[in-house]
Amino acid sequence: xxxxxxxxxxxxxxxxxxxxxxxxxxxxxxxxxxxxxxxxxxxxxxxxxxxxxxxxxxxxxxxxxxxxxxxxxxxxxxxxxxxxxxxxxxxxxxxxxxxxxxxxxxxxxxxxxxxxxxxxxxxxxxxxxxxxxxxxxxxxxxxxxxxxxxxxxxxxxxxxxxxxxxxxxxxxxxxxxxxxxxxxxxxxxxxxxxxxxxxxxxxxxxxxxxxxxxxxxxxxxxxxxxxxxxxxxxxxxxxxxxxxxxxxxxxxxxxxxxxxxxxxxxxxxxxxxxxxxxxxxxxxxxxxxxxxxxxxxxxxxxxxxxxxxxxxxxxxxxxxxxxxxxxxxxxxxxxxxxxxxxxxxxxxxxx
Amino acid sequence: xxxxxxxxxxxxxxxxxxxxxxxxxxxxxxxxxxxxxxxxxxxxxxxxxxxxxxxxxxxxxxxxxxxxxxxxxxxxxxxxxxxxxxxxxxxxxxxxxxxxxxxxxxxxxxxxxxxxxxxxxxxxxxxxxxxxxxxxxxxxxxxxxxxxxxxxxxxxxxxxxxxxxxxxxxxxxxxxxxxxxxxxxxxxxxxxxxxxxxxxxxxxxxxxxxxxxxxxxxxxxxxxxxxxxxxxxxxxxxxxxxxxxxxxxxxxxxxxxxxxxxxxxxxxxxxxxxxxxxxxxxxxxxxxxxxxxxxxxxxxxxxxxxxxxxxxxxxxxxxxxxxxx
Numbered sequence: 140x141x142x143x144x145x146x147x148x149x150x151x152x153x154x155x156x157x158x159x160x161x162x163x164x165x166x167x168x169x170x171x172x173x174x175x176x177x178x179x180x181x182x183x184x185x186x187x188x189x190x191x192x193x194x195x196x197x198x199x200x201x202x203x204x205x206x207x208x209x210x211x212x213x214x215x216x217x218x219x220x221x222x223x224x225x226x227x228x229x230x231x232x233x234x235x236x237x238x239x240x241x242x243x244x245x246x247x248x249x250x251x252x253x254x255x256x257x258x259x260x261x262x263x264x265x266x267x268x269x270x271x272x273x274x275x276x277x278x279x280x281x282x283x284x285x286x287x288x289x290x291x292x293x294x295x296x297x298x299x300x301x302x303x304x305x306x307x308x309x310x311x312x313x314x315x316x317x318x319x320x321x322x323x324x325x326x327x328x329x330x331x332x333x334x335x336x337x338x339x340x341x342x343x344x345x346x347x348x349x350x351x352x353x354x355x356x357x358x359x360x361x362x363x364x365x366x367x368x369x370x371x372x373x374x375x376x377x378x379x380x381x382x383x384x385x386x387x388x389x390x391x392x393x394x395x396x397x398x399x400x401x402x403x404x405x406x407x408x409x410x411x412x413x414x415x416x417x418x419x420x421x422x423x424x425x426x427x428x429x430x431x432x433x434x435x436x437x438x439x440x441x442x443x444x445x446x447x448x449x450x451x452x453x454x455x456x457x458x459x460x461x462x463x464x465x466x467x468x469x470x471x472x473x474x475x476x477x478x479x480x481x482x483x484x485x486x487x488x489x490x
Numbered sequence: 491x492x493x494x495x496x497x498x499x500x501x502x503x504x505x506x507x508x509x510x511x512x513x514x515x516x517x518x519x520x521x522x523x524x525x526x527x528x529x530x531x532x533x534x535x536x537x538x539x540x541x542x543x544x545x546x547x548x549x550x551x552x553x554x555x556x557x558x559x560x561x562x563x564x565x566x567x568x569x570x571x572x573x574x575x576x577x578x579x580x581x582x583x584x585x586x587x588x589x590x591x592x593x594x595x596x597x598x599x600x601x602x603x604x605x606x607x608x609x610x611x612x613x614x615x616x617x618x619x620x621x622x623x624x625x626x627x628x629x630x631x632x633x634x635x636x637x638x639x640x641x642x643x644x645x646x647x648x649x650x651x652x653x654x655x656x657x658x659x660x661x662x663x664x665x666x667x668x669x670x671x672x673x674x675x676x677x678x679x680x681x682x683x684x685x686x687x688x689x690x691x692x693x694x695x696x697x698x699x700x701x702x703x704x705x706x707x708x709x710x711x712x713x714x715x716x717x718x719x720x721x722x723x724x725x726x727x728x729x730x731x732x733x734x735x736x737x738x739x740x741x742x743x744x745x746x747x748x749x750x751x752x753x754x755x756x757x758x759x760x761x762x763x764x765x766x767x768x769x770x771x772x773x774x775x776x777x778x779x780x781x782x783x784x785x786x787x788x789x790x791x792x793x794x795x796x797x798x799x800x801x802x803x804x805x806x807x808x809x810x811x812x813x814x815x
Contacts, residue, residue: 152569307540443765
């Protein structure tokens with residue numbers, strides 16, 4: 140049986156993660172890559188043993204008809220490239236955010252529907268092993284009703300050697316509403332949406348902690364009221380150490396994970412009995428979970444497991460959907476809902 | 491001669507500009523927009539540009555006789571280094587191709603060689619690294635940078651010289667990779683008697699300017715090292731003494747360090763297959779490329795250009811540390 144074929148446009152840092160995953164999928168062959176830099180395209184092709192490389196995505200689309208086109212260019216170029224790919228009747232797997240403006244997403248969505256093509260935004264952390272574990276606890280009823288969700292992302296974007304504050308070559312994230320933080324809002328939004336469901340109301344606060352930072356804002360807080368629960372979400376460009384913390388509070392347990400340190404998951408269950416003894420038992424249980432999770436995380440690193448936990452599952456599911464002619468792994472309606480949430484979270488970002 | 495210097499505001503660039511001025515040349519230096527102007531006389535033209543993004547590089551080549559291409563990243567992730575070193579070079583040389591300038595001196599590095607294939611002495615005949623992706627971001631970037639330079643030089647019939655310096659060191663840049671690694675108060679010196687391919691920044695700058703001036707440098711590839719008689723132990727002791735940094739210098743035989751790296755690699759392969767990842771110190775090829783006990787020849791540059799280092803090691807030490815606080 141012939142393999143499914145994939146191509147990739149935009150050979151930057153995230154492209155390497157996509158290509159590593161694609162190279163590991165038995166049923167997928169990477170047939171070409173493309174970048175406006177010939178050197179970068181050729182180096183990427185050489186590194187991954189890919190036969191063809193291009194400097195124009197239109198030339199690529201003229202020569203090849205792959206099953207899936209990965210778009211990993213900066214966000215401002217997603218719209219024109221995705222439009223060309225969909226117009227050619229090909230499926231799209233696009234890095235987040237799919238478009239800079241929500242209205243542009245609507246354009247692509249309509250085009251995908253008209254052409255009968257997949258239009259998938261990379262929402263890899265939906266398939267992150269720690270998030271899947273939380274989902275399992277919810278599905279099994281162990282967590283009970285979800286009463287509260289916290290998503291706190293901390294990343295030192297203000298450090299002197301950070302590409303986000305490079306004054307000589309402004310980062311592409313600065314073209315987004317909310318600046319660099321806008322580049323991370325999709326991660327926060329799709330994770331929040333998984334638990335809150337349809338969004339009813341949004342409140343945000345933007346601030347600048349480091350006054351000499353070239354960024355329009357380096358701190359963000361938000362409250363999301365959803366159909367199922369409420370979520371507190373935040374991004375800090377100054378809080379250290381870096382972390383991507385999710386805390387889900389139910390009426391039977393609470394669970395805490397750091398997406399940067401899988402597979403450690405800390406679960407604390409409601410228990411009856413002597414409180415002092417319960418504190419001791421909980422402490423021992425948490426220590427055990429932290430130790431086991433940390434050792435497993437260390438071994439994963441030594442084993443070369445990508446730090447982009449969830450990307451492999453996301454890409455794998457997309458190719459499987461193509462192979463089996465099933466609906467895309469995340470529906471267009473859900474991607475639309477998330478894009479709207481991002482738009483609402485970012486709405487006051489540059490004010 | 492009017493010389494255009496890329497990376498003019500960098501560590502090597504500042505020395506190169508100083509040497510060009512000493513030799514009476516006119517200088518135009520490309521300096522990143524946010525970098526301060528180095529303390530140069532007003533005669534130095536500063537062309538503000540970041541080669542990664544600047545679209546209008548054409549004026550930089552006006553009236554220029556030769557280009558000294560130094561711009562490259564020495565730190566950052568793989569993608570950052572590739573952008574700053576390779577993509578920037580690609581863009582810069584595309585602009586040069588549209589100009590009348592034909593003379594290019596490109597500063598490469600000894601990392602472009604395959605150190606595992608270097609026998610007793612590394613010289614210009616040592617095979618080049620064929621799998622840079624196993625070696626880390628700096629090697630990937632420098633290998634690809636040289637490939638791009640060579641290809642475009644051939645395509646446009648440029649008069650080119652490629653210079654491959656060893657460890658470039660000097661004031662505020664005296665901690666070099668070949669010294670070993672610092673863990674808290676302990677400095678592990680892998681192969682204390684290993685020879686270091688040192689190139690003091692002022693000697694290196696002098697050699698590059700000599701290459702720009704000499705017709706004998708046309709079409710040549712040179713390794714630039716001051717010599718190879720300074721060994722790790724001596725350099726590390728001088729460094730510790732002159733910086734006043736306290737700590738224990740702990741010599742580790744090269745074979746022992748390499749053996750540990752080989753054992754770690756074997757264990758990783760057994761446990762995790764080819765996907766296994768190890769830090770560079772525990773990756774045998776990367777360990778070799780930093781600490782391999784071989785000799786380093788600079789015979790070619792000495793013979794063809796009749797060049798020798800202006801400054802002795804003792805003078806380099808004085809010059810490198812006298813400026814400190």
